[in-house]
Amino acid sequence: MRWIFHKGKKLGLTIPDEEYKKMISVITSSVYLAFSVCLTEGWLMAHRIVPDQHNAYIERGRFIDSISFGRGRHQIKMGFSKIDIVEKGRVPIIVEVKASGKSLKSGIHQVKYLLYVFFRETGVVAVGQVRIPSEKKRYTLRLTQDIINEVETNLKYYFRVVQGPMPEPQYRHICDVCGYVDLCFPE
């Protein structure tokens, strides 16, 4: 365990630096999110297989993202992911925008990853926020040891899955809105 001190707080990391760099070059923010939805989707994305870009849900996500930030938005590249940051006082806020409350759980999952990567890259404990503009809702969280443990456990697991064969697609209702549906279930 490597300990990092931040404003009197002690946080521990179990993944060594070299391994962490290797993992996040494959398990980017989008891949991490995809894995939480479906192992096949995560595997396909990690192998750089591009989903159907004309998929209505992917287009909607791009549109919501493009209209959801004011002038305070800073997009930075960190690790192999882009992170949206807005500043409030001296504490950076990492923001993830979702279309509806149905995506709150996946938004929190992704923000935890971003908080972890931000901490590893800068040593700063930031605040994370999932914003749902359509419902005027915000969910705020801050990096904790539990979140670090959760993200590191997931990173190790997802990285192992990527090294193996593609997990067999299992049809569920979410497949109907997935950009890989034609690949998983060809007619």
Ligand code: SF4
């Ligand atoms: S179509 Fe279904 S099984 Fe295939 S990647 Fe998408 S969600 Fe997973």
